[in-house]
């Protein structure tokens with residue numbers, strides 16, 4: 001199976017965690033694309049009544065087109081389960097997200113969810129986080145000063161650019177600065193620093209958040225439970 005097929009294996013297994021009556025957080029990305037299709041199929045075939053909260057307009061549009069009832073995060077009193085992709089997951093179930101620049105909305109949905117499941121192909125499991133550049137979302141005002149501070153901390157910042165060489169904009173019209181710092185030996189300390197940096201709206205370190213990881217492997221889907 002190629003990487004895309006492994007993503008699909010993980011997504012289809014995770015869709016089985018959805019139960020009738022649930023409010024479901026729907027993540028963003030190419031793995032979640034398969035998830036949304038699988039959930040829509042279950043709604044149709046099994047008559048499930050579920051409602052979704054999306055983490056991007058991409059996911060919201062796909063889900064709505066497939067007939068999934070979608071609500072705004074502001075309009076729900078809880079989310080039973082959020083299923084999302086990830087860019088890297090270490091052996092302690094800590095993760096990096098934001099390869100698609102959706103990490104701020106994803107984190108908001110995740111922290112408001114009773115349970116979080118990540119779906120990945122096996123290449124995303126790593127011994128130490130940091131090979132994948134860590135995304136941050138920065139507000140445009142004063143962003144060059146934020147960039148300089150990140151540089152001074154040796155975090156190797158790069159503004160993320162689109163195919164035309166323009167700085168990409170997030171859902172909230174902010175910029176993304178990716179940190180190419182290599183191995184993240186102390187993720188909690190880094191999180192503490194990034195959380196306290198004025199001008200950084202959010203970052204893609206998702207620590208102590210996920211409950212279950214579903215991995216697409218050549219032998220099928222593997223379900224790994226984090227002890228939280």
Ligand SMILES: O=C[C@H](O)[C@H](O)[C@H](O)COP(=O)(O)O
Nearest residue numbers: 029030031085098099100102
């Ligand atoms: O901003 C994007 C998200 O964090 C994605 O969940 C993450 O980048 C994984 O994406 P994919 O499933 O396409 O590999």
